[in-house]
Amino acid sequence: xxxxxxxxxxxxxxxxxxxxxxxxxxxxxxxxxxxxxxxxxxxxxxxxxxxxxxxxxxxxxxxxxxxxxxxxxxxxxxxxxxxxxxxxxxxxxxxxxxxxxxxxxxxxxxxxxxxxxxxxxxxxxxxxxxxxxxxxxxxxxxxxxxxxxxxxxxxxxxxxxxxxxxxxxxxxxxxxxxxxxxxxxxxxxxxxxxxxxxxxxxxxxxxxxxxxxxxxxxxxxx
Ligand SMILES: O=C(O)c1ccccc1N[C@@H]1O[C@H](COP(=O)(O)O)[C@@H](O)[C@H]1O
Numbered sequence: 709x710x711x712x713x714x715x716x717x718x719x720x721x722x723x724x725x726x727x728x729x730x731x732x733x734x735x736x737x738x739x740x741x742x743x744x745x746x747x748x749x750x751x752x753x754x755x756x757x758x759x760x761x762x763x764x765x766x767x768x769x770x771x772x773x774x775x776x777x778x779x780x781x782x783x784x785x786x787x788x789x790x791x792x793x794x795x796x797x798x799x800x801x802x803x804x805x806x807x808x809x810x811x812x813x814x815x816x817x818x819x820x821x822x823x824x825x826x827x828x829x830x831x832x833x834x835x836x837x838x839x840x841x842x843x844x845x846x847x848x849x850x851x852x853x854x855x856x857x858x859x860x861x862x863x864x865x866x867x868x869x870x871x872x873x874x875x876x877x878x879x880x881x882x883x884x885x886x887x888x889x890x891x892x893x894x895x896x897x898x899x900x901x902x903x904x905x906x907x908x909x910x911x912x913x914x915x916x917x918x919x920x921x922x923x924x925x926x927x928x929x930x
Contacts, residue, residue, distance in 0.1 A: 710922045711885065712892035714871060715899060715911065716768065717745030717851060721755060723906035728759045730915040735759070736766040736790065736894070739780055742847040744904030745896065749783035756784055766790050766812065770849055774806065781807050788812055790837065792850050797828045810834035812871065816841040816849070817856045820863040830868070837894060840874035853897030855880065861888040878913040882921035893918070 715727040716736030727735055737752040738745040747755075756765045767786040769777065771793030780786070789803060792814040800811055813833040815825055818841050826836055840856040842849055855875030864870070872890035877898030884890070899914050901907040 710918070711890055712871065713915070713918060714766065714873075714892065714894040715896075715906075715914075716766070716873075716894055717743070717896040717900075717904065718755070718906060719745065719747055719904065720906065721758060722908065723911065724755055724759055726908050726911050728763050730911060732763055733892075734764040734766050734788070734894075736768050736896075737784060737786075738768045738851070739772065739776065740768070740770045740792075740848070743851055745851060749780045752780075753783040753785060756786075760785070764788055768792055768850075771795060777803065777807065781809070788834075790814060792837075792839075797832050800829065800832050804832075812837050814839055814850060814873075817860060817874075819857070820860045823860065823864050826868070834869075835892070836868060836870040837873055838870055839894075850874075851896045855884075858884050858887040861890070876914075878910065878917040881914065881917045885918070885921050 712733040714734035714736055715732045717738050718724050718735050724735060737747050740746055764787040766788045767780050767784050768790040788810045790812040800813060804811055811833045812835045813829055814837040817838045839850050840854045842852050843854055846852050853875050869891055871892035871894045872884060872888055873894035876884055876893055876895045895914060899906055899910040
């Protein structure tokens with residue numbers, strides 16, 4: 709089955725148009741100053757207006773305070789908040805009460821035991837997102853273009869809804885889906901020609917690779 713596909717870190721109308729035309733279910737805007745994908749909320753809001761209602765608009769934040777969230781929610785009008793920091797279950801509950809929006813909570817994963825950290829969030833968040841742990845010295849909690857050992861996902865309870873992320877690209881997405889059967893996938897660096905620069909050909913190639921990995925196979929002679 710085709711997974712939900714989120715293209716994250718978008719900054720241009722061209723990349724947004726291509727992602728949506730190729731079938732993205734979600735598009736993400738990054739609100740984190742240290743990121744090469746950081747965008748101002750008013751600019752993100754204007755870009756999102758072109759596709760609003762045709763794709764889920766996701767605001768990605770990292771331990772944002774209420775003032776920042778107020779501005780992002782007012783100007784972007786996202787459908788979903790992705791919390792990519794170390795937000796506690798209580799903080800997630802507060803954010804959900806304040807804004808009335810679904811929350812995707814990101815967790816960094818290296819080994820199976822890391823997946824146990826989701827337990828206090830079950831029933832609180834709407835979806836999980838599993839990303840690789842940042843490399844040593846990285847300024848970014850996500851968007852590092854590195855993968856984790858996808859076989860650990862086999863230890864996750866089958867009822868948990870999640871997006872797989874971290875270093876996905878046109879060359880590894882088929883294997884990632886074969887191993888995890890992830891219900892959603894999220895890519896940023898893997899569709900870029902340089903940090904923060906989306907590449908339309910790589911976006912196309914990513915969607916082609918997902919289609920190749922998820923289309924029903926015809927059996928010779930049938
Ligand atoms: O992309 C960023 O710069 C970023 C910054 C801060 C928090 C999250 C960020 N991106 C998220 O990281 C993952 C994986 O990205 P990649 O494909 O490995 O580059 C994805 O969930 C983005 O939403």
